[in-house]
Amino acid sequence: MIHKRIIKGLIRKEFIQIFRDPKMIAAIFFIPIVQLTMFGLALTSEVKNIEMVVVSKPSALVREVKTRAIASGWFKRVQNVEETNVADPTELLTTYQAEAVLVAPNKGLEYALERQNSPIQILINATNAQRAQQVNAYITQILAKVAAHHGYQLGGPAQLALDTRILFNPQLSTTDFMIPALLVMTSFIILMIVGSMAITKEKEMGTMEKLISSPASTADILLGKVLPYFFIGIGVVTLMLCVGVFGFGIPFRGTFWQFALNGIALAACALSVATLISTIANSQQQAMMGGVLVLLPAVLLSGVFFPVDNIPVGFRWICYLNPMMYACTNFRNIILKGGDYLLFGKYFGILLLMAITLATLAYKNFKSKLN
Structure with a gap:
């Protein structure tokens, strides 16, 4: 009592x-x-197990990006996400289904490589600022290797445009x-x-x-x-x-x-x-x-x-x-x-x-x- x-x-x-x-x-x-x-400044560690989703039409180029990402050891496969039928890519970040989303134009990654004025968008969850910076660097590096393999070069004459949007922590603070x-x-x-x-x-x-x-x-x-x-x-x-x-x-x-x-x-x-x-x-x-x-x-x-x-x-x-x-x-x-x-x-x-x-x-x- x-x-x-x-x-x-x-x-x-x-x-x-x-x-x-x-x-x-x-x-x-x-x-x-x-x-x-x-302790206002973060103590960071090596970034691994990044969940990335590639929203694009199925193609050999998309498979190559995914293969290189998994082989790098930085990324892991995302389960239960239908990548070809994503209405709102931002929702994947909001619901923690993915940490990064690579969004190609409607006509696919091949179209973006052939028409350099068609940007590829990268959406990143930046609640962890330093982790988001490394994720962005990893994705950019993989895309650069894929573009070079197909005769293109980031920042070169045939430039592949990337539109990166940092969500939840735009200043990467x-x-x-x-x-x-x-x-x-x-x-x-x-x-x-x-x-x-x-x-x-x-x-x-x-x-x-x-x-x-x-x-x-x-x-x-x-x-x-x-x-x-x-x-x-x-x-x-x-x-x-x-x-x-x-x-x-x-x-x-x-x-x-x-x-x-x-x-x-x-x-x-x-x-x-x-x-x-x-x-x-x-x-x-x-x-x-x-x-x-x-x-x-x-x-x-x-x-x-x-x-x-x-x-x-x-x-x-x-x-x-x-x-x-x-x-x-x-x-x-x-x-x-x-x-x-x-x-x-x-x-x-x-x-x-x-x-x-x-x-x-x-x-x-x-x-x-x-x-």
């Missing part, structure tokens, strides 16, 4: 403890801004790509650290026995300890978004309700993991070490710095158990692409399911420890 009056008192007590400690205030509000400023990811990483780290130390601090100070002997139930104690950090987490996420939009000038093309729901699910996941760790640890030092053991792989396997597609298939399944990966993809989808509803609903649903599962595990483990 949940007692609102008891929970309100525990929340008030927790907020008083938080704001009495200057170090805690610095950790919650100052460190995220510093990290956001320091690494900041626009990194800020949504840093928002996830920093808020998750802060909530994990301060949240995991909330219960272990009571154990070290010897006040846990007083809470157990009080009329408060297990749910009352957990909600009273966790909810203050949950509200603070939502505030931190909102603060970082404001810094990103007004300080770094990143666009915000989605809706705020999508952003808020994704932030709530992220905070719930982070605090559920933190609570689970604190029910296992007996001291703040143990909680800190447990948090580090969880955070390091969670950050590296989230797509924040390294694309998930670059991770070997044998280890990639771990990424799908990582709530940071879904939160990061969803924030980029909301902030940069306008928040595709299908993608948002899918990833938000997964985050919510993870939060409920982790919270249930933390509750059961905490209750068993009390018993």
